Amino acid sequence: MSALFRLKAKPESSEDWAKIVDRRSSSPIMRLRAGLFIRYHSATGAKEFDTFVRDAKTWAAFEHAVLPEFAKFTFLDKARKARVSEPAVLADAMYHIWTVTTLGRDLNGRPTTISVISELANYVCSVYETLAADRRSVRRNWLGFSG
Numbered sequence: 001m002s003a004l005f006r007l008k009a010k011p012e013s014s015e016d017w018a019k020i021v022d023r024r025s026s027s028p029i030m031r032l033r034a035g036l037f038i039r040y041h042s043a044t045g046a047k048e049f050d051t052f053v054r055d056a057k058t059w060a061a062f063e064h065a066v067l068p069e070f071a072k073f074t075f076l077d078k079a080r081k082a083r084v085s086e087p088a089v090l091a092d093a094m095y096h097i098w099t100v101t102t103l104g105r106d107l108n109g110r111p112t113t114i115s116v117i118s119e120l121a122n123y124v125c126s127v128y129e130t131l132a133a134d135r136r137s138v139r140r141n142w143l144g145f146s147g
Contacts, residue, residue: 028073028130033121035069040117048114051106054098062116063090076129089128093120 026034040046043065052058070086077084097103097120104115124130 028132029121029125031132032069032073032124032130033118035072036066036117036121037114039069040065040113046113049106049112051108051110052113052116053110059094059098063094066090072133074131074133075124076131078127078129081129084128089124092127093124096120096123 037048040062044061046052067086067090070090073086075084075086075089076082097116100119103111103119106112
C-alpha cells in the first residue's frame, strides 16, 4: 500500500499531497516509448516482435495511432528553446525511421515493431528536449483541500 493511504492525518494543503508520493518516476523517454507501444498495439494489435512493414498503409495507421500520445509531452527545439508542435515532431521522427537502416530485425531481416518504436523515441528525445506534461496541477484541487 502506498504512503498516501497509510497517512494518519489529513495533509494541510494540496502541495503536501504532491510531496507524499510521485509515482511518475520514469524518464520521459521511457514514458514515451511505453505510451507509443501501448497506443500502437491497441490500435493495430501488433506485438513487439511483429514485422513492421514500411509501406503507406502501415505508416498511416502508425501516425494515426501514436499522435495522441505525443500530446502528453512538450517538445522544445534544443537550439532555440522554442516549442515544436506534436505533428511536426512526429513527421520528423517518421522521416528518420523511414531512412534509418540500423533497426532491429526479425528472422526474415525486416524491422520489428519494438525496434521502430524504440528508435523513434530515442530519436525524438535526442533531437528535442522532451518534457512530460504535468496534468496534476495544484490549482485543479480536485481533492477539495483548501490552499
